[in-house]
Amino acid sequence: MPQKLKKKRHKNRVNNQITLDGAFFYSKKNEDGFLEHQTSKIRGFTLIEMLLTLAIVAILVSMAIPRYEQFVAQQDVSRVTQQMRDHLQLARTYAQTHQTTVQLCPVDVTKVNDANPTCSQETTWKAWMVAEVDDKGIVRQVIARSEPILSSIQINSGNRKMIKMNRQGGADGFDATFIVTSTQLTNVDKKLTLASNGRTRE
Numbered sequence: 770m771p772q773k774l775k776k777k778r779h780k781n782r783v784n785n786q787i788t789l790d791g792a793f794f795y796s797k798k799n800e801d802g803f804l805e806h807q808t809s810k811i812r813g814f815t816l817i818e819m820l821l822t823l824a825i826v827a828i829l830v831s832m833a834i835p836r837y838e839q840f841v842a843q844q845d846v847s848r849v850t851q852q853m854r855d856h857l858q859l860a861r862t863y864a865q866t867h868q869t870t871v872q873l874c875p876v877d878v879t880k881v882n883d884a885n886p887t888c889s890q891e892t893t894w895k896a897w898m899v900a901e902v903d904d905k906g907i908v909r910q911v912i913a914r915s916e917p918i919l920s921s922i923q924i925n926s927g928n929r930k931m932i933k934m935n936r937q938g939g940a941d942g943f944d945a946t947f948i949v950t951s952t953q954l955t956n957v958d959k960k961l962t963l964a965s966n967g968r969t970r971e
Contacts, residue, residue: 861940
């Protein structure tokens with residue numbers, strides 16, 4: 770290899786190193802053959818760039834929170850609706866199987882887990898029970914109990930205080946529609962209709 774080319778490559782040889790303080794340190798030979806040492810700071814974020822990033826994050830969060838709240842409300846409404854539907858179907862099946870009368874009625878939240886809870890005679894359904902009753906309506910045994918629903922959920926029963934399933938599995942009285950809604954968000958609700966034959970549909 771020619772001597773001049775070797776010398777030129779030797780002049781352009783650079784020794785690079787990054788120091789602890791984030792500076793970029795490098796050395797190279799100048800035209801006279803002496804080493805030169807120079808440092809160059811690594812460029813970071815500017816204040817404007819950081820503020821712009823925070824503003825974008827804040828906008829995304831403000832858009833995501835309402836969607837999350839609506840998702841949670843829909844899940845809560847669906848869970849309560851499904852729980853009531855399951856208990857209505859249980860009451861119908863039990864009445865047919867055991868040839869007895871089964872009632873589903875609201876119970877005071879503080880007494881839903883009592884050994885012998887009684888119907889609250891309220892139209893506000895915050896908790897309820899499914900129970901086998903005799904001809905006089907006296908509870909023989911509790912078949913199932915609901916979980917107390919959240920304060921953010923409301924059940925409109927159309928002023929119905931009780932539902933009775935007869936031995937044929939029919940619901941005594943007229944058709945009933947339960948509307949489960951969120952008290953915190955609008956347009957978040959589900960309807961559960963109970964027909965006189967004891968069947969339910971949403």
